[in-house]
Amino acid sequence: MFRARRPRPLRSPRTARSARTAFRRLAVAAAGGLLATLLGTPAATGAAANLVQNPGFESGLSGWTCSGTAPTTVTSPVRSGTGALRATPAGQDNARCTQTVAVRPDSAYELSAWVQGSYTYLGASGTGTTDVSTWTAGASSYSQLTTSFTTGPDTTSVTIYTHGWYGQPAYHADDVSLTGPGGDPGTIPATPTGLEVTGTAARSVSLGWSPVAEATGYQVYRDGTKVLSTSGASATVTGLTPSTAYEFRVTATNAAGESPRSAPVTATTTPDDGGGGQVPKHAVTGYWQNFDNGATVQTIREVQNQYDIIAVAFADATTTPGAVTFNLDSAGLGGYTVPQFKQDIAAKQQDGKSVIISVGGEKGRVSVGSSAAAANFADSVYALMQEYGFDGVDIDLENGLNPTYMTEALRRLSQLAGPDLVITMAPQTIDMQSTAGSYFQTALNIKDILTVVNMQYYNSGTMLGCDGGVYAQGTINFLTALACIQLEGGLAPSQVGLGLPASTRAAGGGYTSPAVVNNALDCLTRGTNCGSFKPPRTYPDLRGAMTWSTNWDATAGNSWSSAVGPHVHALP
Structure with a gap:
């Protein structure tokens, strides 16, 4: 039915536009409410909920899993509230803090956090599509990092994270936010058993x-x-x-x-007396080459007298997982026979030296990856000790090791061989940058039976010291700052030695003059002759030094052992 319209009052153009805008907003809101009613879902009434548990660290680190041993929460500086994360990278640990969040498949999410510090990262992994991250090169006050992602068709949880960068100081993070559709978090896991x-x-x-x-x-x-x-x-x-x-x-x-x-x-915890074998308080370790690679060929009897521990390089892998054997290279060593070899070992032992079998090396392929392999390793090494008279074993596996099973192997060997067993290790520098590393874990696991870790301070380029500084091989700071990681990370001073090449021909890089080696020993044990890096304390019980090899030392006129040997033996 037609109705005549009543005349409307005149309005200004601005008033008319405002009225139309308000009407459209009202219509959209009403339509949204009607659609929500039809779909059986509530209409949006505010900002999207934050899916992160404890996003502002007001409840300490609850809900977060952080790497390293020093993440904490602080009350200043904070971006809001009363708490914020403070985490410090150390060694090969980048101080990563993570949280697993329940999400929905095929959904869009926005991730943000407020951070302060140099090279601070924010990201998400396990998205099912493309994992994302963003970072800031440096922020003296809190600044916001933001990124976004879409989950995959089967994704029900993602891991969000923040971390710093190697060699950088502590960073701070606060007000972490993940917005988008919430997923089903499932149930809280059961209480662990079997601790x-x-x-x-x-x-x-x-x-x-x-x-x-x-x-x-x-x-x-x-x-x-x-x-x-x-x-x-x-x-x-x-x-x-x-x-x-x-x-x-x-x-x-x-x-x-x-x-x-x-x-x-x-x-x-045990008394701080180290462990492992009857060796001098301060000892020099040298590797003896069971092969001819251009260095002076020696018999065991000809090894220089300055060496207290002689590591025979190397044992050979067998077809049995974890098991090793030893094959004297008689042809390469000028007809050196097994009976002569055994006699020479006994003669060195009469002089108070220890002779051990080294397992691994650059080309070694011995793998101990199960309890069965651990038993095979221990039993075969013990058989070599009985056959040749070795005093123990050196672990020089440069292709990695499993700390669980290598610990099993060495403890079984200790039970077989008794308290006089000598156990040494020669990890690469990267292997001892953090206590989270497999070599470091193994060393700590067997500390009560471990003799010494002679880390290789060569073929490394630059590495991080215990102060977070970056140091180059061949310098005193490289030796002292990297030794500090082990000394402050849980090893007894008597279980730390400095491993160096005997000459420029003995390694691809990192040759360090004996004078610098001796200065580093003084710095660590006496606090004198240090470089720019000063250790936090002195370690007068430091075990000593190691070299690759006695053969290369002989090739260079015994210049390494003649200088470093007496210095080690004169340490306090």
């Missing part, structure tokens, strides 16, 4: 437990305080006091939250 102590040392305790199927990470508590986060079902807690009892518990975490704490275990 046990797998190794003790003067300043560390190693733990293991049964994996929890629903867990994405674990938290380790020492005497009620969370001290460590890990993604696997084992951990080594460092920074402890010798001869002290500690209680440990562990929890499991995932996107839904954290489980109750496990039943406790108690461990007592």
Whole structure:
């Protein structure tokens, strides 16, 4: 039916536009409410919810899993609220803090955080499409990092993270936000079971437990305080006091939250007296070459007298997993016979020297990756000790090792051989940059039976020191600052030695003059003759030094052992 319209009052153009805009907004809102009603979902009434647990670190590190041993929360500086994350990269650890968040497949998400510091990163992994990250080169005050991603068709959780960068100072993070459709977080994982102590040392305790199927990470508590986060079902807690009892518990975490704490275990750290074998307080280790590569060919009897530990290089792998054997290169050594070799070992031992069999080397392919292989390794090394008279074993596996099974192997060998067993290691520099490394973990696991770790301070380029500084091989700072990582990371000073090439021909790079080596020994043991890096304390019980090799030393006129040997033996 037609109706006549009543006349409308005149309005200004601006008023008319405002009215039309308001009408359109009202219509859209009404349509949205009607659509939500039809679909059975509530209409949006505010900003999207933040899916991150404890986004401002007001509850400490609850909900977060952080690498390293020193992540913490602080009350200043903060961006908002009363807390913020503070984490410091150290060695090969970039101080990464993560959280697993439940999401929906095929959905869009926005990730942001406020950060302060140099080279601070924010990102998300496990998206099912393209993982994302963003970073800032430096921020003296809080600045916001933002990125976005879309989940894949089967993605139900993602891991968000923030981290710093190697060699940089501490960074701060606050107000982490992930917005988008929330997923089903599932259920909180079960409480871990089977917690046990797998190794003790003067300043560390190693733990293991049964994996929890629903867990994405674990938290380790020492005497009620969370001290460590890990993604696997084992951990080594460092920074402890010798001869002290500690209680440990562990929890499991995932996107839904954290489980109750496990039943406790108690461990007592050992006295700080190191361990492993009857060797001098200050000793020089030298590798003897069972092959001719252009260096002076020697018999064991001809090895220079300055060497206290002679490592025979190398044992050979067999077809049995983990097992090794030894084949004297009689042809390459000018007809040197097995009976002569055995007699020479006995003669060196009569002079107070230790002769051990080295396993590995650059081309070594010995692999100990199971309990069966660990038993094979221990049994075969012990058989070589009985056959040739070796005093122990050197671990020089430059292609990596499994700390769980190598620990099993060396403990089994210790049970077979007894308390006079000599165990040495010669890891590459990268292997000892962090206590999280497999070599470092192994050394800490067997600290009560370990003689010395002679890290290779060569073929390395530049590396990080314990102060976060970057140092070049061949310098005193390289020797002292990298030794500091081991000395402050849990090894006894008597278990740390400096491994150097005997001449410029003995390694691809990193030759260091004997005078510099001696200055580094003085710096570490006496606090004198240091470079620009000053260790936090002195370590008068430092074991000594090692060289590759006695043969290259002989080729260079014994210049290395003649200078370094007497200096080591005169240490305090």
